[in-house]
Amino acid sequence: MKKFLVALCIMTCLFSLTACGKQVESPFDDYKDEDFRANSEGFIQGLSQSDDNYLQTLIAQEDGVISAAAENWLDVKEELGAYKEAKDFEVKREGKQLSAVLTAQFENRDGTLTITYNEDLQPTSITVDVNYSMGERMGKAALNTLMGMGTVFVVLILISLLISLFKYINKLEAKVNKKPAVSEAPAPSAPVIAEPAEELTDDYELVAVISAAIAASEGTSADGFVVRSIKKRTKWQKA
Numbered sequence: 001m002k003k004f005l006v007a008l009c010i011m012t013c014l015f016s017l018t019a020c021g022k023q024v025e026s027p028f029d030d031y032k033d034e035d036f037r038a039n040s041e042g043f044i045q046g047l048s049q050s051d052d053n054y055l056q057t058l059i060a061q062e063d064g065v066i067s068a069a070a071e072n073w074l075d076v077k078e079e080l081g082a083y084k085e086a087k088d089f090e091v092k093r094e095g096k097q098l099s100a101v102l103t104a105q106f107e108n109r110d111g112t113l114t115i116t117y118n119e120d121l122q123p124t125s126i127t128v129d130v131n132y133s134m135g136e137r138m139g140k141a142a143l144n145t146l147m148g149m150g151t152v153f154v155v156l157i158l159i160s161l162l163i164s165l166f167k168y169i170n171k172l173e174a175k176v177n178k179k180p181a182v183s184e185a186p187a188p189s190a191p192v193i194a195e196p197a198e199e200l201t202d203d204y205e206l207v208a209v210i211s212a213a214i215a216a217s218e219g220t221s222a223d224g225f226v227v228r229s230i231k232k233r234t235k236w237q238k239a
Contacts, residue, residue, distance in 0.1 A: 028098045028117075033091045036100040036115075041086050043126070044104055044113045047073045048083035069126035076130050081107025097124075103131070 047069070050058075058070035087110070088103040096119035103112050110131040116124050132140070 028093055028121075031121075033089070036091055036098070036117075037086070037089045037102065040089070040100050040102040040113055040115055041104075043115065044086075044102065044128070045083055047128070048077075048106075065123050065126055069128070072126075072128055076111065076128055079130050080109060080111045080128075083107075 047055075050070075050073075052074065055070045055074055059067045059074075061067055084105045084107060086102055086104050090101045092099040092101065098117045100115045100117070101112060102114075103110060112129045112131055114125075114127050114129070116126075118124050
């Protein structure tokens with residue numbers, strides 16, 4: 001029954017206004033506002049009484065206007081709730097285009113159905129909007145502003161942190177590219193030849209002979225000589 005009602009409303013919305021073939025200056029002059037109101041009320045009632053499965057069927061149809069309307073209703077139906085009654089209605093004629101605007105009361109809050117017709121009296125767009133109070137609109141605007149400003153500040157803070165890390169990046173790069181200094185090996189020092197320790201001999205006979213030889217060559221007495229040590233010389237020292 002619900003599907004039949006929706007189909008009937010859609011057919012009424014699409015074709016009921018095309019019955020007249022009378023030539024007039026405006027295609028809408030031959031119709032009263034109540035005709036458009038009846039179509040709008042029937043369409044919103046049909047949408048409100050449809051289940052999600054049937055709405056998905058409408059969305060899958062090739063008709064872009066009806067598909068978009070069903071998808072739009074799925075987005076707002078939870079917020080609006082069930083349809084209760086029509087309230088205000090307005091028709092806006094603008095050249096070869098007409099907009100039927102129906103304000104309706106729903107279970108949770110009011111909503112607005114807008115159906116736009118072309119010169120052939122065929123709907124070109126069907127939308128359902130949620131009516132928010134001025135306080136709700138101001139609150140949403142303030143929330144959007146805060147979110148935008150917060151995003152900007154977060155991005156600025158991240159940029160500042162990245163800039164502050166540049167000095168560590170430069171230090172790390174310099175540390176990686178720095179070549180270790182080559183330490184020069186100390187020049188080998190010349191070997192120190194230890195001098196042989198003096199060795200005193202107790203060969204008194206040899207001492208006496210040497211003392212006598214020196215005294216004879218000097219023409220003095222050997223009594224004043226004192227031999228403290230005797231060193232032996234090697235062959236290479238002699239050379």
